[in-house]
Amino acid sequence: MLRTTCAAFFTTFSLALPVWATDLEVTHWWTSGSEAAAVRVLADKFNATGHNWVDGAIAGAGGVARPLITSRITGGDPMGATQFTHGRAMGELIEAGFMRDFTDLAEREGWRDLIFPSTLLDDCTFEDRIYCVPSNTHSQQWLWLSTEAFATAGVKVPTSWTEFVAAAPTLREHGIVPLATGRQPWQMQLIFNALMISVGGPDVFNRVYGDKDAEFAGGPEVAIVFAAADDARHMIVGSNVQEWNLAAQMLIDGKAAGQIMGDWVQGEFVHAGLTIGTDIVCLAGMGEHQYLTAAGDAFFFPKVNDPSIQEAQEALASIILQPVTQVEFNLAKGSLPVRRDVELHNVTPCMQAGMGILNSGQIVSSANSLLSPDTIAQITDLMVEFFNDTSFPVEQAQEEFAAIVRTAD
Amino acid sequence: MAQAARRIGILRNLSAKFASVPMILTALIVYLGFSLWTILYSFTNSRLLPQTNWVGLAQYERLWSTRRWLISIENLMIYGSSMLVLSLVIGFVLAALLDQKIRFENTYRAILLYPYALSFIVTGLVWQWLLNPDLGVQHFVRGLGFPDFVFDPLSSSDFVLFGVIAAALWHGTGLVMCLMLAGLRGIDEDIWKATRVEGIPQWKTYLFVVIPMMKPVFVTTLVLITSGIIKLYDLVIAQTGGGPGLSSEVPAKYVFDYMFQSQNLAQGFAASTMMLAAVALVIIPWAFLEFGGKKRA
Known part of the structure; x- marks a missing residue:
C-alpha cells in the first residue's frame, strides 16, 4: 500500500519535473557497514528532491581520501559536494577561493540558531562567512x-x-x-x-x-x-x-x-x-x-559555475539539516544530530549520556580545529x-x- | 664554405631530429623544469597550495631534525646496502649456475625472471601473507608439528626490514641474473679454453678473469639496482605500511605523506630535493664512467 503510494508520488513528481535531475557527485569516505547505511539515507532524501546523487565513496580512511579530494579541487576537477573533516584542514582552500560560500542560505534558514553545539558552525566559519554544513557530531573520548x-x-x-x-x-x-x-x-x-x-x-x-x-x-x-x-x-x-x-x-x-x-x-x-x-x-x-x-563531519561544496549544480548543492545543504534527515542519518551512523530540537528515539544509553554531556556544555574544541x-x-x-x-x-x-x-x- | 657545411650538419637526419623534439621538450619541461620548480619551492613555507613566502633553509633544518626522516634514511641505508650486495651476489651466482650449459635453461630462466613481471604492490601483498603468522610460514611449520615455532618478522621492528628485503630480492634478482647471464655470454669462448689449458680452477676464472671483463654490465646493473633502491615506496606501502611504528619508513613515503596528507608541500619538496641529490650522487659518477674518458669516434 505504502509502496504504491510512493510509486505514484514519484511518478507524478518525475512527470512534473522531467529535466531537473541534476547529477551531483558527492565524495566521502564512509564505507563501513553503519556508515554506508547512513550515506544511503542522505542519498535517498536527496534523490527524492528530483536530483541524482552520484556516489563517490573513497575506500580507506580520511588519510587516503583527503589528498584525493583536495587535489581534485585544486586540480580544477571539483566534485559537487564532499564530506570532509571539520576544522582547519580545509582552511587554505577556502582562503584561496575554491569553496562555495553558504552564508546566504545559512541566514535564510537560521543555521546560527539551529545548530548545536554552536562550535560546529564556528568550525565552518572563516572570516564571518559560512563554508560548510555540519551533518553530525562525534566525540572521541x-x-x-x-x-x-x-x-x-x-x-x-x-x-x-x-x-x-x-x-x-x-x-x-x-x-x-x-x-x-x-x-x-x-x-x-x-x-x-x-x-x-x-x-x-x-x-x-x-x-x-x-x-x-x-x-x-x-x-x-x-x-x-x-x-x-x-x-x-x-x-x-x-x-x-x-x-x-x-x-x-x-x-x-x-x-x-x-x-x-x-x-x-x-x-x-x-x-x-x-x-x-x-x-x-x-x-x-x-x-x-x-x-x-563535539567535532564531527561536515559537507563542503566546491565553487562551480553550472547553475543547475549550484541549485543541487543548495538542495543538499538544506536536506542535511532537515530534522527528518538528522534523525535517520544519525541513527544509522551512531552519531549525534547537529540540532537540539530533534528527538532521537531508541538511542543507545551511550548516545543519551553523550547528549547529556553536550547539553551541560562540557565541550572541548577538537585538536583538528586547534x-x-x-x-x-x-x-x-x-x-x-x-x-x-x-x-x-x-x-x-x-x-x-x-x-x-x-x-x- | 664553412657555413654551408654547418647548414648541412643541421639539416642532416632532419626527420630524426624532428622526431626527437617531443622527448627533448618533455625532458626539459617535465624533468628539468619541474625539478627546478620543486627545489625553488622547497625554500618557501607552502602548505596546501604553493606560494612564495621565502623561509630560506628552514624546511631543511626541520627535515634533518625530524626523527621520522632520520629513521627513513637509516632504513634506506640498511635496505640499500643489503640489496646492492645480495642482489649482485645472488644474481651473479645464479647466472653462473645457469651458464653451465644445463638442460632446460630457458625454463629456469623464465621461472627466476617471473617475479619481475609482478608489480611491487602484488609482491608486497604476497610476502605480507607469507610472513603473516596466521596464514604463512609460521602457520605451515606449526602444522607440521612444531606448535612453538614463531616466525613473525613483520610485527617486529628489528626484523621488519629483512622481510622487505626478502620480498625485494625475490622480485628483483631475476633481472640481475639475466643481465649477468648476458654479460657471461659475451665472454669469448677462447678465454675459457685458455684458462682450461693453464689449469686455472673455474671459480678463480670467474673471480679474476670474467668479472673484471664484465665491468660495463656491472656498472649498468649497479645503476638499475640503486635507482630502484632510492625510489622504494610501493613495496613498503603494500607490505608493512611503514610499520610497526616507524620501523620500515622510507624517504619516498615521507615525501608523499607530507605533501599530500599533512598538507605541507614545502616540507615534502625539501625531502624530495634531498632524494634528487642522492640520485644525482649515483647518476653523475655513472655518467662519467660510461661517457667520460672515452673519446668519441
Whole structure:
C-alpha cells in the first residue's frame, strides 16, 4: 500500500519535473557497514528532491581520501559536494577561493540558531562567512568495554580508566588483550588526545593545544597524560589489526576487553547484534573527566559555475539539516544530530549520556580545529613511534612532544 | 664554405631530429623544469597550495631534525646496502649456475625472471601473507608439528626490514641474473679454453678473469639496482605500511605523506630535493664512467 503510494508520488513528481535531475557527485569516505547505511539515507532524501546523487565513496580512511579530494579541487576537477573533516584542514582552500560560500542560505534558514553545539558552525566559519554544513557530531573520548571479557576474567567491569589499568594484568592471565586498537597512525593519535582530555582534563588540553604552551607541555601535568599513554601502549600489545572496525571485532569476538574509539564504533557493535549498555559498556571521558569534543563531519561544496549544480548543492545543504534527515542519518551512523530540537528515539544509553554531556556544555574544541594538519601529523608520527615501541622512553617522548608544541601552529 | 657545411650538419637526419623534439621538450619541461620548480619551492613555507613566502633553509633544518626522516634514511641505508650486495651476489651466482650449459635453461630462466613481471604492490601483498603468522610460514611449520615455532618478522621492528628485503630480492634478482647471464655470454669462448689449458680452477676464472671483463654490465646493473633502491615506496606501502611504528619508513613515503596528507608541500619538496641529490650522487659518477674518458669516434 505504502509502496504504491510512493510509486505514484514519484511518478507524478518525475512527470512534473522531467529535466531537473541534476547529477551531483558527492565524495566521502564512509564505507563501513553503519556508515554506508547512513550515506544511503542522505542519498535517498536527496534523490527524492528530483536530483541524482552520484556516489563517490573513497575506500580507506580520511588519510587516503583527503589528498584525493583536495587535489581534485585544486586540480580544477571539483566534485559537487564532499564530506570532509571539520576544522582547519580545509582552511587554505577556502582562503584561496575554491569553496562555495553558504552564508546566504545559512541566514535564510537560521543555521546560527539551529545548530548545536554552536562550535560546529564556528568550525565552518572563516572570516564571518559560512563554508560548510555540519551533518553530525562525534566525540572521541570514549572507552568501550566488553562485559563478557571481564566476566571471563572474573573481574568487575571497571568504571574508570584507573580501574581498567588495574584490571589489565588479570585480563592478560586469561589470554584477553586488555585494549584493542587498529595500528593505523590516526588511531594512536586518537588514543593520546583522548587520554589528554579524559585523564589530563580539559584545562590541560586547552593549554597545550589551544595556547600551545610548550613549557607546560613538558611539565608534570602532561607527564600524567604520558604515564597513562605508557599504560595504554602496554595494554595494546597483542592487538595487531590495522582497521578500527577490526579492533571492534576483537571485542565482539571476546579476544579483547576494551577499545578507545569515537562513538561511531557503536554502529559496529550494534551491527554485530550486541546490545549497548549490557554487552558493551561505555565510559564517557573514560570515567575520569567527562568532557567531549563535539567535532564531527561536515559537507563542503566546491565553487562551480553550472547553475543547475549550484541549485543541487543548495538542495543538499538544506536536506542535511532537515530534522527528518538528522534523525535517520544519525541513527544509522551512531552519531549525534547537529540540532537540539530533534528527538532521537531508541538511542543507545551511550548516545543519551553523550547528549547529556553536550547539553551541560562540557565541550572541548577538537585538536583538528586547534592545530594545523601539519602539526597533527608531527604529533601522530611521534605517537606511532611511542605506541609501537614499548622501549621508547616516556621522558624522551614528552620532550619531543613539547618541542612539537613549541613550533605548533 | 664553412657555413654551408654547418647548414648541412643541421639539416642532416632532419626527420630524426624532428622526431626527437617531443622527448627533448618533455625532458626539459617535465624533468628539468619541474625539478627546478620543486627545489625553488622547497625554500618557501607552502602548505596546501604553493606560494612564495621565502623561509630560506628552514624546511631543511626541520627535515634533518625530524626523527621520522632520520629513521627513513637509516632504513634506506640498511635496505640499500643489503640489496646492492645480495642482489649482485645472488644474481651473479645464479647466472653462473645457469651458464653451465644445463638442460632446460630457458625454463629456469623464465621461472627466476617471473617475479619481475609482478608489480611491487602484488609482491608486497604476497610476502605480507607469507610472513603473516596466521596464514604463512609460521602457520605451515606449526602444522607440521612444531606448535612453538614463531616466525613473525613483520610485527617486529628489528626484523621488519629483512622481510622487505626478502620480498625485494625475490622480485628483483631475476633481472640481475639475466643481465649477468648476458654479460657471461659475451665472454669469448677462447678465454675459457685458455684458462682450461693453464689449469686455472673455474671459480678463480670467474673471480679474476670474467668479472673484471664484465665491468660495463656491472656498472649498468649497479645503476638499475640503486635507482630502484632510492625510489622504494610501493613495496613498503603494500607490505608493512611503514610499520610497526616507524620501523620500515622510507624517504619516498615521507615525501608523499607530507605533501599530500599533512598538507605541507614545502616540507615534502625539501625531502624530495634531498632524494634528487642522492640520485644525482649515483647518476653523475655513472655518467662519467660510461661517457667520460672515452673519446668519441
